[in-house]
Amino acid sequence: MNIALLGYGRMGQTIEKIAVNRGHNIVLRIDKDDEGYDITKADVAIDFSIPSVAFKNISNCLNNNVPVVSGTTGWLADYDKAIALCKEKNGAFIYASNFSLGVNIFFELNKVLAKMMGNLEQYNVSMEEIHHTKKLDAPSGTAITLAEGIIENNKNYNAWKLDEGAEKTIPVVAKRIEDVPGTHTVNYKSDVDTITIEHIAHNRQGFALGAVVAAEWLVGKHGIFSMNDVLNIG
Secondary structure (H helix, E strand, C coil), X not given: CEEEEECCCHHHHHHHHHHHHCCCEEEEEECCCCCCCCHHHCCEEEECCCHHHHHXXXXXXXXXXXCEEXXXXXXXXHHHHHHHHHHHHCCEEEECCCCCHHHHHHHHHHHHHHHHHHHCCCCEEEEEEEECCCCCCCCCXXXXXXXXXXXXXXXXCCEEEECCCECCEEEEEEEEXXXXXXXXXXXXXXXXXXXXXXXXXXXXXXXXXXXXXXXXXXXXXXXXXXXXXXXCCC
């Protein structure tokens, strides 16, 4: 399989190593300022770029009938446009805030716990995420997905807010610490106890492998998919 890497930072380089080890070819390595590249060289593109160019990268793929997997976060103001373009072009697209198998299981666990806690108003939920200092967006896309999972499954909350809470609002604390791949914690606290679920990434390998597996799965398909489709969970 010929893969285009849109974004060639640390994640892109890790994806490259895994893809090559799985027998694939990297035909394009695109940095944030590169222009005029021929995306049609690729059977599929994997976008781990930056928020300011992600939508442009995704649109270029969809306009040229190249399936695209995106793990860039912080660009979701344009997400609906990407979905509309994918439908218009009968393309293939997967966006995930996190491609790790463990994190996607954590997403489902988070939803189940949120539903269980819905009738226990004595518990207040809060969240914390920790990432490396080079991460540009805060809170992380993974944290936002977790917060949305709680809101969808627990009637006590209808919004989230960075660093502070309010009535029916989930407070999300974002910390940036050198060389932390990603830690996400969800706490339900009452006067008598605290229930905590947590996912700790030890390195970037899980994220990168998941992105490559998603790209392998997407080739030959048409539509808008999620990691639940790829992994057949949820």
